[in-house]
Amino acid sequence: xxxxxxxxxxxxxxxxxxxxxxxxxxxxxxxxxxxxxxxxxxxxxxxxxxxxxxxxxxxxxxxxxxxxxxxxxxxxxxxxxxxxxxxxxxxxxxxxxxxxxxxxxxxxxxxxxxxxxxxxxxxxxxxxxxxxxxxxxxxxxxxxxxxxxxxxxxxxxxxxxxxxxxxxxxxxxxxxxxxxxxxxxxxxxxxxxxxxxxxxxxxxxxxxxxxxxxxxxxxxxxxxxxxxxxxxxxxxxxxxxxxxxxxxxxxxxxxxxxxxxxxxxxxxxxxxxxxxxxxxxxxxxxxxx
Amino acid sequence: xxxxxxxxxxxxxxxxxxxxxxxxxxxxxxxxxxxxxxxxxxxxxxxxxxxxxxxxxxxxxxxxxxxxxxxxxxxxxxxxxxxxxxxxxxxxxxxxxxxxxxxxxxxxxxxxxxxxxxxxxxxxxxxxxxxxxxxxxxxxxxxxxxxxxxxxxxxxxxxxxxxxxxxxxxxxxxxxxxxxxxxxxxxxxxxxxxxxxxxxxxxxxxxxxxxxxxxxxxxxxxxxxxxxxxxxxxxxxxxxxxxxxxxxxxxxxxxxxxxxxxxxxxxxxxxxxxxxxxxxxxxxxxxxxxxxxxxxxxxxxxxxxxxxxxxxxxxxxxxxxxxxxxxxxxxxxxxxxxxxxxxxxxxxxxxxxxxxxxxxxxxxxxxxxxxxxxxxxxxxxxxxxxxxxxxxxxxxxxxxxxxxxxxxxxxxxxxxxxxxxxxxxxxxxxxxxxxxxxxxxxxxxxxxxxxxxx
Numbered sequence: 001x002x003x004x005x006x007x008x009x010x011x012x013x014x015x016x017x018x019x020x021x022x023x024x025x026x027x028x029x030x031x032x033x034x035x036x037x038x039x040x041x042x043x044x045x046x047x048x049x050x051x052x053x054x055x056x057x058x059x060x061x062x063x064x065x066x067x068x069x070x071x072x073x074x075x076x077x078x079x080x081x082x083x084x085x086x087x088x089x090x091x092x093x094x095x096x097x098x099x100x101x102x103x104x105x106x107x108x109x110x111x112x113x114x115x116x117x118x119x120x121x122x123x124x125x126x127x128x129x130x131x132x133x134x135x136x137x138x139x140x141x142x143x144x145x146x147x148x149x150x151x152x153x154x155x156x157x158x159x160x161x162x163x164x165x166x167x168x169x170x171x172x173x174x175x176x177x178x179x180x181x182x183x184x185x186x187x188x189x190x191x192x193x194x195x196x197x198x199x200x201x202x203x204x205x206x207x208x209x210x211x212x213x214x215x216x217x218x219x220x221x222x223x224x225x226x227x228x229x230x231x232x233x234x235x236x237x238x239x240x241x242x243x244x245x246x247x248x249x250x251x252x253x254x255x256x257x258x259x260x261x262x263x264x265x266x267x268x269x270x271x272x273x274x275x276x277x278x279x280x281x282x283x284x285x286x287x288x289x
Numbered sequence: 290x291x292x293x294x295x296x297x298x299x300x301x302x303x304x305x306x307x308x309x310x311x312x313x314x315x316x317x318x319x320x321x322x323x324x325x326x327x328x329x330x331x332x333x334x335x336x337x338x339x340x341x342x343x344x345x346x347x348x349x350x351x352x353x354x355x356x357x358x359x360x361x362x363x364x365x366x367x368x369x370x371x372x373x374x375x376x377x378x379x380x381x382x383x384x385x386x387x388x389x390x391x392x393x394x395x396x397x398x399x400x401x402x403x404x405x406x407x408x409x410x411x412x413x414x415x416x417x418x419x420x421x422x423x424x425x426x427x428x429x430x431x432x433x434x435x436x437x438x439x440x441x442x443x444x445x446x447x448x449x450x451x452x453x454x455x456x457x458x459x460x461x462x463x464x465x466x467x468x469x470x471x472x473x474x475x476x477x478x479x480x481x482x483x484x485x486x487x488x489x490x491x492x493x494x495x496x497x498x499x500x501x502x503x504x505x506x507x508x509x510x511x512x513x514x515x516x517x518x519x520x521x522x523x524x525x526x527x528x529x530x531x532x533x534x535x536x537x538x539x540x541x542x543x544x545x546x547x548x549x550x551x552x553x554x555x556x557x558x559x560x561x562x563x564x565x566x567x568x569x570x571x572x573x574x575x576x577x578x579x580x581x582x583x584x585x586x587x588x589x590x591x592x593x594x595x596x597x598x599x600x601x602x603x604x605x606x607x608x609x610x611x612x613x614x615x616x617x618x619x620x621x622x623x624x625x626x627x628x629x630x631x632x633x634x635x636x637x638x639x640x641x642x643x644x645x646x647x648x649x650x651x652x653x654x655x656x657x658x659x660x661x662x663x664x665x666x667x668x669x670x671x672x673x674x675x676x677x678x679x680x681x682x683x684x685x686x687x688x689x690x691x692x693x694x695x696x697x698x699x700x701x702x703x704x705x706x707x708x709x710x711x712x713x714x715x716x717x718x719x720x721x722x723x724x725x726x727x728x729x730x731x732x733x734x735x736x737x738x739x740x741x742x743x
Contacts, residue, residue, distance in 0.1 A: 012496060017404060017413040040444040048432045051473075122424040123445055124404045194335040286406040287324065 041133035060141040068093045081214040084252045095212035095242045101142045102178045103203045105135035109182030117289040131182045166248045177237035180270025187281040210238040234262025314528040315379040319411035322372040371397040373552045384529040386543035393549040395532045399501045417496025425503045426486030431475030442489045456492045464488035491518045497528045577609030579704045586702040594698040597624040614711040619672040632662040638685040647726045676728040678720045679710040
């Protein structure tokens with residue numbers, strides 16, 4: 001819609017509306033046409049979150065910071081899970097950053113369609129815009145907390161190597177994982193409303209499966225003990241992301257290439273399958289939501 | 290077999306006057322929409338039920354196969370066809386009013402044209418960009434200011450950022466909320482909210498504008514403004530599809546009309562004709578005679594003293610009539626059975642379709658009439674040369690005693706009749722249904738030239 005589809009003046013787009021069935025095309029080009037809408041939805045989410053709050057943007061810093069403190073005391077200190085030779089606070093904070101982005105994006109996007117039921121039933125736009133904007137909104141929080149991470153790195157005297165150039169790709173991987181699962185869940189949530197009860201505790205469990213609190217090297221070592229290949233651990237897409245993050249920023253050597261590859265593959269599968277499932281169910285959203 | 294994609298957007302060459310295809314804005318062919326209701330819809334709300342349901346469904350299917358019954362399909366009670374086989378064309382620049390009762394399928398049709406929901410069957414061909422106004426303030430967020438919501442709502446409706454910036458001042462001026470433009474919208478009154486929301490939507494510039502009853506909100510002044518704006522849009526040559534219950538607005542704005550009844554196209558054509566068809570009651574309900582002994586329109590606590598009422602167009606014995614013409618004599622015949630009560634005041638109220646009382650006549654208006662009615666009998670009321678405009682009317686009957694004043698019987702909607710226009714004025718023209726209740730004679734002249742030249 002909008003003047004985007006008009007190439008030159010005088011040309012009118014023709015649209016055929018008819019019933020569709022089965023799998024439909026992703027229409028990524030149309031998503032690009034609606035990028036301004038995505039921007040505004042992200043802008044709205046961010047603005048609304050920070051309006052009328054005393055803490056405002058500092059909340060984006062406080063939450064991972066406080067979590068890191070608790071983890072340091074109980075997992076780093078008491079349980080002594082190890083931290084790949086890094087100071088535990090830095091170790092856990094570096095893991096928490098991409099994790100929070102993923103978890104937040106996941107819980108927001110899974111509820112996004114139902115939350116925008118008013119829009120969905122009254123306005124036309126490609127519905128994929130909604131979960132995508134939900135996940136994108138987390139980038140702002142991530143960016144703010146990232147500055148704190150840089151401060152912490154300076155404090156501990158840890159400087160990144162050239163591997164830091166991989167960081168944007170890793171962030172993209174986290175985005176892809178969050179969006180892939182988010183698309184599946186948001187589409188399912190429209191039809192089956194009990195999905196939203198499943199999400200919070202699943203995310204909690206997922207945190208423990210991901211090497212945020214403990215180093216992934218221990219898991220890989222255990223797998224080797226059992227005679228299993230390391231990439232099994234990479235089936236959790238966030239395992240690759242978090243280990244990769246630590247490797248790119250802090251120089252830990254615990255990242256195994258196979259784990260990262262497996263994570264990337266799983267993310268790609270989640271993204272593509274999620275997008276196609278979403279598009280297939282999209283035609284029923286306005287009627288069911 | 291490769292399935293065709295749902296949407297194919299391709300540029301259509303030219304809008305030159307000689308191009309016939311370019312004249313068609315919308316073509317609907319066989320559009321139908323089915324909804325599942327009741328049991329089929331409420332089940333499977335949770336995955337647990339869905340899984341259980343899948344198991345029971347396959348068991349049932351197996352059972353059916355064993356019993357050699359046909360394949361299962363939704364039973365009639367599980368589905369409802371909101372639209373059935375709707376087909377019509379809309380030419381470029383036409384303003385089409387879509388009318389019908391509640392549940393006729395108007396909103397569903399607009400949703401399909403706006404691509405919010407898919408048709409179950411049929412094809413719609415749309416030439417041009419569609420801007421839909423199905424709800425005022427879609428996407429508005431209470432925490433954001435008016436200014437921020439203008440940008441947000443504009444983006445949601447499909448306007449580009451540059452377009453919104455260009456029209457920003459116009460939008461604010463149209464909405465009259467300039468002073469509060471930087472206050473969060475949750476502090477707005479409902480009127481301000483609606484004005485701002487409509488102001489944004491009114492500045493959409495689509496080729497085809499689709500509007501769904503958004504004029505129901507807002508005060509009279511605002512509604513007038515909206516209608517004016519929509520009128521301008523129509524004058525600019527854009528195609529407009531307008532759904533409303535406000536017949537006056539429909540008649541003022543639209544050229545053509547489509548009447549939907551229970552999902553089907555019941556009438557299509559000139560807007561005045563379609564509106565008249567919508568407002569009129571089916572002919573079978575007119576008999577010209579009504580039995581009042583157990584009438585549902587009788588007010589509570591009233592005695593059934595009025596037994597029947599009939600309408601004729603002359604005093605002599607003629608048939609009872611349900612349809613009369615403007616200017617006819619109306620003779621109402623009321624049959625009563627007062628028992629031991631004494632009635633000395635009989636009144637008749639003529640009401641228009643909306644329930645508005647057009648006029649009331651009574652025995653106390655007639656000079657010299659001083660009869661007291663007792664027992665059984667008939668009383669006649671003759672109205673000479675009644676210039677009622679075309680439309681549906683109903684009659685209310687009241688029987689009472691004057692001293693002490695006591696209402697004994699009151700029946701609303703006792704009788705319905707339709708007035709059809711006849712060439713009352715001799716010019717072939719007359720007032721339309723929405724233009725008032727009377728066909729009033731008028732004389733027109735232009736004052737002398739000397740005055741005009743001043």
